[in-house]
Amino acid sequence: xxxxxxxxxxxxxxxxxxxxxxxxxxxxxxxxxxxxxxxxxxxxxxxxxxxxxxxxxxxxxxxxxxxxxxxxxxxxxxxxxxxxxxxxxxxxxxxxxxxxxxxxxxxxxxxxxxxxxxxxxxxxxxxxxxxxxxxxxxxxxxxxxxxxxxxxxxxxxxxxxxxxxxxxxxxxxxxxxxxxxxxxxxxxxxxxxxxxxxxxxxxxxxxxxxxxxxxxxxxxx
Numbered sequence: 292x293x294x295x296x297x298x299x300x301x302x303x304x305x306x307x308x309x310x311x312x313x314x315x316x317x318x319x320x321x322x323x324x325x326x327x328x329x330x331x332x333x334x335x336x337x338x339x340x341x342x343x344x345x346x347x348x349x350x351x352x353x354x355x356x357x358x359x360x361x362x363x364x365x366x367x368x369x370x371x372x373x374x375x376x377x378x379x380x381x382x383x384x385x386x387x388x389x390x391x392x393x394x395x396x397x398x399x400x401x402x403x404x405x406x407x408x409x410x411x412x413x414x415x416x417x418x419x420x421x422x423x424x425x426x427x428x429x430x431x432x433x434x435x436x437x438x439x440x441x442x443x444x445x446x447x448x449x450x451x452x453x454x455x456x457x458x459x460x461x462x463x464x465x466x467x468x469x470x471x472x473x474x475x476x477x478x479x480x481x482x483x484x485x486x487x488x489x490x491x492x493x494x495x496x497x498x499x500x501x502x503x504x505x506x507x508x509x510x511x512x
Contacts, residue, residue, distance in 0.1 A: 292316070292448070295348025297341050297364065298355035299326045301419035302378055304437030306353060306456075308334045308420060314454040320344025334451055345369055351448055358389075358396045365403035374402060374409050374445040376452075378414040381474060386411035388475055397439065397470035409445035411437045412463070412470040413453065415477050426457020429492075434458045 292315045296303045296433055299321040307317045307330075317336035321327040331338035337347070345352055353369065354361055358379035366374075379459040381389040381396045392397055401410040413436055416423065421427050427434040436453045439459050440446050450460040463469040483491040495501075 292350035292452070292502045293347060294318070295320060295344035295346070295352040296355060297321075297352060297368075299323065299330050300355060302335070302414070302422070303355040304330060304423035305306070305354065305419040306355070306378070306414065307336060307458050307479065310452065311335050312425075313383055314453075315455070316347075318347040320347075320500070328510075334422060336338040342368055348373060350374065351452065354379065354400060361396065362399045363401035365400055366409075368417065370404040370408045373404070373409070374448050375376050375404060375408050376414065376443075376449055377410055377470070380415050380477045380481070382478045382481055386478055386486055388472065388478040390471070395466075395471040395474050397466055401466060409440065410466060410470075411438055411440035411445050411449045412473050413449050413460075416480060422456065428457065434459075435461050437461050437463035437469075437473055439463040439466055439468050439473055458496075467498055474484045 294310055294315050294317045296307050296317060299319055303319060306468045307319060311317050311334055318328045319336055319338050320341045322341065325339060327338040333375050341364060352373045353376045355378055356364060358381045361379060377397045379396050383389045397410050397412040403455050436458045438446055438449055453460040463473055480491045482490040
């Protein structure tokens, strides 16, 4: 796949490196062209401006920018028809969810990018260090990655990129509700991990004890 990455921070680096290793073509894009070029030299990808990365990502565009800058940037880029992967978290001081009571960060991205772009919320529940693991497997179980989005083809694309990391994609609902739940979950997990020093994995029981009906959870095979 041809993947454009908007941003040059830790998430851009970690996910981009893994996708390059999986054989995908990746272009890192940033406002600081020197930083984007340095990242590309280290990882073996291409570099350019944010616009060039958006234009390059004909299969997918990872949005790995500060969440409060995403909508403004999206309005300036050629994102028509693009699959946009939103890994941002609108979490502020005191581990507060900054979008509480309003549209999720992913919904704001979708509105700014326009109706022909297909936003999928993904990769927002784990720190960048998790995505550097090859693969992220814990106690013999591949990491599950919830995906929220409205377009089946976009979900299939992102599901494949999840599998390329050695992880398992799971359906987390349509964007209008699922993305907000994922962002609120991230705020809670960050509070527990960082603020309280709690092993947040211990708060959820195994599936067989959770009272759910057995049904397929993957958004696409």
